[in-house]
């Protein structure tokens with residue numbers, strides 16, 4: 001499918017033509033910018049041709065109208081599909097949307113959330129629908145990737161009435177963060193669902209994203225693209241008290257302040273230029289303002305890297321992208337210097353001149369650095385082309401996969417049990433975070449004792465619960481010599497008790513179960529996967545001759561749950577899988593609900 005992609009801003013128009021098949025190939029790249037007095041600059045690249053110059057287009061509308069002629073000039077046929085980058089999809093658009101009239105209206109309704117960006121995107125959409133009425137068009141939103149952010153990351157601590165009016169954090173650059181996280185995962189050879197990645201996009205706009213096992217967990221931009229990092233002309237983080245201060249001291253209106261925060265702040269506000277190349281040159285020549293601007297820029301970015309590693313409870317990889325992230329070795333170094341405490345160290349030679357040609361994603365960390373550091377060009381247009389084709393094929397990703405985790409035998413303890421096993425008031429020591437937010441494995445272990453035998457070194461999962469529950473496999477039940485039913489976690493009535501043995505005493509558990517296989521998921525992923533809380537579905541797990549279908553897998557939707565299927569060790573052995581694998585939902589599953 002030949003796809004024409006538009007990224008229309010308020011002062012520039014970037015576009016590209018892509019062939020989307022099993023892989024996606026860029027065949028043409030173009031831009032119109034610096035609109036002034038009836039003219040603008042253009043650049044067109046196609047194969048070996050690289051044309052630059054000025055054209056007599058006074059506005060972006062005129063430039064768009066000229067595109068069919070440009071494509072013809074380079075021998076490119078009319079597109080089969082058109083993809084548009086749209087800045088703000090609010091909480092409405094969790095995925096790309098085919099641009100029917102009703103969708104255009106919904107995007108218009110979201111303009112108050114992105115008054116500088118959405119109207120420019122909409123203008124291009126309307127013109128393209130008029131120019132290519134028979135070509136299907138798709139909107140791909142900068143915000144969609146971040147709609148998996150948990151509520152505690154997206155909620156501002158402000159009065160309820162403001163929140164009800166729609167004030168919340170969204171995050172932008174989603175297409176870029178998603179693409180570079182995928183590239184980093186490809187390079188490590190691990191599934192994205194195994195990795196904790198901090199993605200640092202440093203262009204004219206700049207943001208950091210915590211990509212926690214494939215899902216955006218947090219990002220530095222907020223309800224608008226103003227929050228977070230220092231940018232070319234945008235301030236990034238600022239004490240909201242500044243509004244009152246500026247109104248009183250300088251008699252500025254909200255509109256004055258907002259305009260200055262968008263257009264006259266950031267690098268431009270600090271050093272008079274929004275262009276990092278200029279600033280680096282001036283800093284090297286001894287300009288104190290430029291030197292301070294660089295220090296502030298790097299410091300803010302480094303703080304976010306540390307914060308997001310902490311938010312995810314770990315970091316496997318850091319990825320740099322965007323004009324500054326890709327090209328400024330000194331900025332990458334300033335951001336990474338001092339992060340050795342969290343296992344991240346650069347190799348200074350590799351950092352000096354990474355070769356990014358052919359969409360390479362070279363690693364620039366030092367030998368022995370636990371955290372991998374990547375540099376790669378972002379490819380938002382390529383991702384938009386891919387997602388446009390997927391939306392039109394109505395097969396989002398062809399197969400929906402879910403990470404599968406294998407649960408070993410473990411217990412959940414009540415306060416009373418912890419007192420009996422370890423001593424009154426004993427606090428368990430969290431040793432390893434689990435993927436489900438707020439859950440952990442404790443350093444302490446216990447023994448389970450049955451009429452036939454003992455299971456030693458059994459894990460304790462925290463935090464404490466109301467009732468003490470032990471979860472074992474069917475094989476384990478024969479070791480203990482107890483007949484144990486398959487049950488959903490927490491449904492302990494009528495299940496046997498087992499003696500739990502700790503260093504300070506014993507405790508008879510409230511229940512002992514073989515845990516029913518289940519999928520944890522959150523409302524966003526459940527909607528995407530077409531799942532409902534309490535539903536029983538079939539899931540394929542494993543490859544090759546031991547691939548099995550796990551029938552009647554229970555779906556459990558929780559507000560902040562990480563999407564993951566849990567099976568026990570017997571089930572994992574039956575499917576021939578190790579500690580982690582992927583499951584595929586059997587298509588067309590019947591909506592059976594648990595009894």
Ligand code: ADP
Pocket residue numbers: 202203204205232274275276277278280322323324327328
């Ligand atoms: P946009 O967000 O508009 O796509 P880019 O990703 O092109 O922006 O990034 C533009 C920024 O990248 C500018 O600040 C520019 O100075 C900076 N940049 C480009 N090349 C270099 C370089 N070699 N060294 C330092 N900064 C660079």
